[in-house]
Amino acid sequence: MTLDAKIPSGPIERKWDTHRFTMKLVNPANKRKYHIIVVGTGLAGASAAASLAELGYNVTSLCYHESPRRAHSIAAQGGINAPKNYTNDGDSIYRLFYDTVKGGDYRAREANVYRLAQVSNNIIDQCVAQGVPFAREYGGLLDNRSFGGAQVSRTFYARGQTGQQLLLGAYSALSRQIGAGQVKFYDRREMLDLVVVDGQARGIIARHLVAGKLESYAADAVVLATGGYGNTFYLSTMAKASNATAIWRAYKKGALFANACFTQIHPTCIPVSGSYQSKLTLMSESLRNDGRIWVPKKKGDTRRPEDIPEEERDYYLERLYPSFGNLVPRDVASRRAKEMCDNGYGVGPTSQAVYLDFADAIQRLGKDVIEEKYGNLFDMYHEITAEDPYKVPMRIYPAVHYTMGGLWVDYNLMSTIPGLYVIGEANFSDHGANRLGASALMQGLADGYFIIPYTIGDYLASTKFKRVTAEDTPFKEAETSVRATIKKLMSINGKRTVDEFHRQLGKIMWDYVGMGRNKAGLEKAISMIRSLREEFWNDVKIVGSEDDLNNELEKAGRVADFFELGELVARDALHREESCGGHFREEYQTEEGEAKRDDANYSYVAAWEYTGDGKAPNLHKEQLQFEYVKPSQRSYK
Ligand SMILES: Cc1cc2nc3c(=O)[nH]c(=O)nc-3n(C[C@H](O)[C@H](O)[C@H](O)COP(=O)(O)OP(=O)(O)OC[C@H]3O[C@@H](n4cnc5c(N)ncnc54)[C@H](O)[C@@H]3O)c2cc1C
Secondary structure, three states, rough: OOOOOOOOOOOOOOHHHHHHHOOOOOOOOHHOEEEEEEEOOOOOHHHHHHHHHHHEEEEEEEEOOHHEEEEHHHHHOEEEEEEOOOOOOOOHHHHHHHHHHHHHOOOOOOHHHHHHHHHHHHHHHHHHOOOOOEEEEOOOOOOEEOOOOOOOOEEEEOOOOOOHHHHHHHHHHHHHHHOOOOOEEEEEEEEEEEEOOOOEEEEEEEEEEOOOEEEEEEOEEEEOOOOOHHHOOOOOOOOOOOHHHHHHHHHOOOOEEEEEEOOEEEEEEOOOOOOOOOOOOOOOOOHOOOEEEEEEEEOOOOHHHHOOHHHEOOOOHHHHOOOHHHHOOOHHHHHHHHHHHHHHOOOOOOOOOOOEEEEHHHHHHHHHHHHHHHHHHHHHHHHHHOOOOOOEEEEEEEEEEOOOOOOOOOOHHHHOOOEEEEOOHHHHOOOOOOOOOOOOOHHHHHHHHHHHHHHHHHHHOOOOOOOOOOOOOOHHHHHHHHHHHHHHHHHHHHEEEHHHHHHHHHHHHHHHHHOOOOOOHHHHHHHHHHHHHHHHHHHHHOOOOOOOOOOOHHHHHHHHHHHHHHHHHHHHHHHHOOOOOEEEEEEOOOOOOOOOOOHHHOOOEEEEOOOOOOOOOOEEEEOOOOOOOOOOOOOOO
């Protein structure tokens, strides 16, 4: 298989415009003849479904939640990037493009990133028109703050609830189309398989989670907007229900999976406090605008933070990276926090934490200003830890947060299966080996509002479709196979819960495929995952029945997929013998402990092809070309 990214020719600033002009259009009257399924109603899915319906296509939209508003996107706190340059601090589309390519450690496709930077300005206009209440500054302009990996302020925000407000905007656009009858919306449906007919994606099999019944949906194209797979690690900042099933089942139907090992570990999360925990909580990166990160200079110092004088504190990010200080990118900040703790400078009861301190900012700006900017985040921290961050520094530690890997897509966001599109966090497209803060919301909405509405039209207009219905044999066969897997799970009747297995898998992932990876550890992880997976299929206990609401069954299917995907993550990490962004192979580091890339041998997207259960996947490579941002050793000093 040859991977063709279908990058348009011409200068980078013109590629998207030229492409939009050369793509085929579906005329307005013909649009109503086409039917598109959009799976997922987070920011990517809701914006896509609404925009496609607005254009006149018939859209079926599904999600496993009881309302589109419950998607994981609602958790996003900090903000969304766009180079409007309102702050007049030197921002531009080119600078956002440059920062993103560099921030991703030169493992992203330049053309996609440039387009993302271009359309990001439109997103802000679109959302303002929808009534999203972005923060404003005194003069009335939208306010901006800074996020990691940038020296300008380009992050638009709505207090610490940006995702929620953006999702309300997308949800209202979607609701309008549901009301108009252009979108048929199905809640509590979980996609369990993709149906491919004559090589084209033509539908899905979903389980009605309340009735426990399987349902088939047919269409001319399928869009997956099903989010990321961070929960492979069990503990993460992602919503508990976020899972990989939709993209994993599509992978098994022929879509290639790209850069599986590029996982983002976010530096500012509330530290793990015990083995009973099922989730971790993010403290938004926006806090690093005003919070200062430090550890005591003395190892094993158990004094209270307020008793440690200024000269005995190490503001290590400010010391090591004077240009970017506390706003270095996430991969860099996370690694340094781990290093401090590994070397004995960690604080708090577990010594697995560093301080994020607001004392200076409160003194400089006043408590009111800090409360106005971050009040809800401070309240959340207080609720969880019973400590008042206005008085004592927060304790933070890195945690799994986002997955840059996902299904491989070309410039049109189409996977290797014709007619299967993948958008938002579910694809691999724009962030390379490390995502910069406030750029996931930007990507999800760019994909949904501004890219897929054009590119899918080109496919529909230039493809011949035979008539397909949900009664056809490929749907019946897919349903039979899904039902067989469900029956197999239900019949195991072992002794251990799904959660026990998931927790164990997560520990393997964190210990050997987490922030630091090495050859021996990755090989060990692969063999441990395999044997745990075998135990799972022999000893898991799922109570209840398959024909009813059954939360344990839902979780079991997802964890079964996490086992397989976890192995692919480890395999991808093992094959990539370099360090880049969030992928830190301990064998490959500079003298200063930074990630050491190997551009001569690994400047490619690793796209894996499923070859059968238990068989090694095939590796395909999409070579990356850097015409504009020349790869160099990333420096934030
Ligand atoms: C705590 C937190 C804070 C964050 N803050 C920011 C921030 O400030 N700025 C930023 O840019 N990014 C932030 N991010 C990242 C960002 O929120 C996500 O990357 C983004 O929202 C993902 O959107 P999405 O639409 O791709 O997927 P999601 O929002 O995860 O939506 C997935 C949708 O797919 C559905 N779904 C999934 N699988 C199936 C299936 N099999 N069948 C049916 N439906 C399915 C779900 O029901 C859901 O509707 C944050 C992430 C976290 C965890």
